[in-house]
Amino acid sequence: MQPEEAAGEVVIVGAGLAGLATALGLHRKGVRSMVLESSPALRVSGFAFTAWKNAFRALDALGVGDKIRKQHLQAHALRIMSSTTGKMAEEVDLAVQGKGRDSLLQALVEELPRGTIRYSSKIVSIEEGGQGTILQLADGSVLRAKVLIGCDGINSVVARWLGLAKPSDSGRVAARGLAHFPGGHGFEPKFLQFIGRGFRSGMRPCNETDIYWFFTWTPTENDKGVPNSASKMKQFILTNLRSLKVPPDALSVIERSEMNDDVLAVPLRFRSPLSLVTAYICKGNVCVTGDALHPMTPDLAQGGCSALEDAVVLARCLGKAILLEESGRRGGTEKQGIEAGLSEYAGLRRWRSIELITTAYAVGFIQQSSNVIISFLREKFLSGFLARRLLKMAEYDCGTLWS
Structure with missing residues (x-):
């Protein structure tokens, strides 16, 4: 085993949307972080990213909202067509932009200090240590982190270490x-x-x-x-x-x-919303965000948007705790300050995560169902309700990095 290597204040696992946004939020707060990415380069594969109003509030908080707005097309309406009748079931006005996932990731990377991302760095084990969390990497190196943030997706190693329920198959x-x-x-x-x-x-x-x-x-x-x-x-x-x-x-x-x-x-998989009621979103100096926290079916198009919300809230709570410790204004130990910041974040994101997962599953089930009774109710009453529910989820305001 190679000798232990000291990491920065914060180690973030995963250079996807959640990880890069969290790193940028902390950078704006004056907190250094290291992002560990298992791939040898930035993974920009994938199709489109739907940016609802809540996503742009988060992007504005991170300082890249205007940069994204200039690049991509804004959709003016959501039109829902019935597959039973062939007619329009509902149309609602909206303000949502579509963009490539790759260009959004690149925009976040451009705002980060050089050297923030450490590629080809796959975690194989996590252990508790007296002065931080000890990370064993696949290349044999060992890192000690004061804070560990899992942004490593639906198959998250960090979520598994926290004991979060395994994602379920929606069928x-x-x-x-x-x-x-x-x-x-x-x-x-x-x-x-x-x-x-x-x-x-x-x-x-x-x-x-x-x-x-x-x-x-x-x-x-x-x-x-x-x-x-x-x-x-x-x-x-x-x-x-x-x-x-x-x-x-x-x-x-x-x-x-x-x-x-x-x-x-x-x-299409999701984490049981009931399991999140009592789950450990954070434990000590470790927490999770994005799909590592709330994997959901894509029926709300809120996976990436909610990851951005997570990033802003976490950077605000954790950044505040670390800066108070550095200035000596909080009192108590550094470990207690970090745990308090992560606990505040978990409290703010638990019920939002539960609501997102539950609503996404319900919307997908009702819209896709071929059941005669559900189909009748959907055609007569539910299409408008579901469309308005989708828009309501996008009205969420995660706040700023300083509020």
């Missing part, structure tokens, strides 16, 4: 893609959704040339072998959408889309 699967129209797609800046009959699909413009889309379903014995090639997956999706009275221009988006043969479809 649903999602396929995603990106269609490119070099001459312009001509679609209105609206978020279009098709719901019902056991499927849920949607698409929205990211800019003038690219459209992001998704398709979710509950797999049966008959289609378990479908997602083994991009061509078969496309045909499966198109066959189902054609049976749902989806207009031809929407089908054309799927037909000309790019799909990754390595990730054609993924199971």
